[in-house]
Amino acid sequence: MTVPGVPVAEGPTAGPVRRRLKALDAFRGTLVVLRILIGSQVAEIAAPALLHAKGFGLTVADLVAPGFLFILGMAVPVSMSALLRPSDPRGPGGRRFLPRIVRRTVLLYAIGMFLNAFPFLREVLEHLRFVGVLQRLAVVYLAVSLLYVTCAWSVRPAAGPEVIGGAHRPVVRVLARGFLLGGFPVVCVAVWIVATYTFHNPWSGCADVRALTPDCSLEAYVDTGLWGVEHNFDGGRFDPEGLVSTLVAVVNCWAGLVVGMDIVRNKRRYDTVGGVRGRVSLLTVVGVACVGAGLALGPVIPIGKQLWTPSYALVTIGIMTAGFGLVLLAFDGGLWPSPDSPHTSAAPAASAAPAASAASAASAARSTAAVRRGLAPVGDTLVALGRNPLFFYVLSELVTDTLDYLPLRYHGEEGTVWSVLPEAGLAPWMPAPLASVVWAVLWLLLFYVPLARLLSSRGWYLRV
Structure with missing residues (x-):
């Protein structure tokens, strides 16, 4: 698994796609970098844009979770690409993946519960959350x-006339294909809209509330009714990773699934620079359209991560789709070729131009190759982080939680190691929000990046 909850390509059927497209690992790595930078912020001094929006709105921090869900969906068809091959029988092909799916779901949920319980203090266990980021990834991955x-069989080339359940295969194929490629997200969003906007919370203070409000929402009523306020995040009336909002969060994962299916089904298009650039154009257009649709829907259904509204899902799906297109262009579309590429190192022939022009072109080529050689480690680092993202997610959570529980006094006030060190060592020399950013960048560059490069050089990939 290469992102929280994302299976990587396994076996000979999926290997070529993973070897060919560095963008898959690089995009995961980009999300890991974003997650580390956001998760390493010091809440007391961090800029609001780097913290989750309160109520409705969208910040940089609100892009991390939908990014993981998107890449989770992309990895599903890559790791189970055999289901899209015409020679693979429908029934046995699907059933043989079920044990793997169940195992990963259980392990993801168990790891999430471990992180919720850490550091296993009595007050933590008494108010233990039953949901969380990894728990949501587990449920969404299963669905x-x-x-x-x-x-998946419905998008494979038809193998011949068959009858399924008394109905002709073409009819069943059309229905299954429609549900896979569009019906599933429509049903999820429709159920959320109907359930959310027909619900009136009977709690005191909520009976007269007609607008969509997190504390008086169906999400709050369900979460508090199932496990009580004391088990919600920060003791609030609702949990941002609760059950009702997961119904729309699964749509973000579905969007990644569609992109991943395109990668598997159209391998030849991704074999050439021209083909990749064509797909990048399509991804960009789709991404911009989704962002526009989400913003247009915003005045009707507010954009917000806390309830994971459909408008929020549309905007973040668009950002991730276009973002993956940019990474794809950089790593597999010739925008960021490797430094040893013949196009970057070969000097023009002397006979092709006058001597002065040839010398100038050769100098420019050498400069370009030098710049690309300097940028190559950045790409390699993103790929290295993208190959072990579940490990780095869990590690960053453990590091932050541990240092945030170690007490430390500063100027006579009680604090923690995590909050006091940047405040005492960095804040006196720069604005407080910048100190929080520098603190996060130092952790990234001095700890996580060297560790990622070490794991990648040894070929150690920690997966579930």
Whole structure:
């Protein structure tokens, strides 16, 4: 698994796609970098744009979770690409993946519960959360994987006339394909809209509330009714990773699934620079359209991560789709070729131009190659982080939680190692929000990046 909850390509059927497209690992690595930078902020002094929006709105921090869900969906067809091959029988092909899906779901949920319980103090265990980021990834992974296993056969080339359940295969194929490629997200969003906007919270202070408000929402009523306020995040009336909002969060994963299916089904398009650039154009257009649709829907259904509204899902799907297109262009579309590429090192022939022009072109080529050689480690680092993102997610959580529980006095006030060190060592020399950013960047460059490069050089990939 290469992002929280994302399976990597396994076996000979999926290997070529993973070897060919560095963008898959690089995009995961980019999300890991974003997650580390956001998760390493010091809440007391961090800029609001780097913290989650309160209520409705969108910040940089609100892009991390939908990014992981998107890449989770992309990895599902890559790791189970055999289901899209015409020679693979529908029934046995799908069933043989079920044990793997169940195992990963259980392990993801268990790791999430471990992080919620850490550092296993009594006050933490008494108010233990039953949901969280990894728990949501586990549930979403299960739903999207089952959707793919059940309906992937419908997008394969027809193998011949068959009858399924008394109905002709073409009819069933059309229905299954429609549900896989559009019906599934429409049903999820429709159920959320109907349930959310027909619900009136009977709690005191909420009976007269007609607008969509997190504390009086269906999400709050369900979460508090199931496990109580004391088990919600920060003791609030609702949990941002609760059950109702997961119904729309699964749509972000579905969007990644569609992109991943395109990668598997159109391998030849991704073999050439021209083909990759064509797909990048399509991804960019789709991404911009989704962002526009989400912003247009915003005045009707507010954009907000806390309730994971459909407008928020549309905007973040658009950002991730276009973002993956940019990474794809950089790593597989010739925008960021490797430093040893013949196009970067070969000097023009002397006979092709006058001597002065040839010398100038050769000098420019050498300068360009030098710049690309300097940038190559950045790309390699993103790929290295992208190959072990679950490990780095868990590690960053453990580091932050541990240092945030170690007490430390500063100027006579009680604090923690995590909050006092940047405040005492960095804040006196720069604005407080900048000190929080510098603190996060130092952790990234001095700890996580060297560790990622070490794991990659040794070929150690920690997966579930």
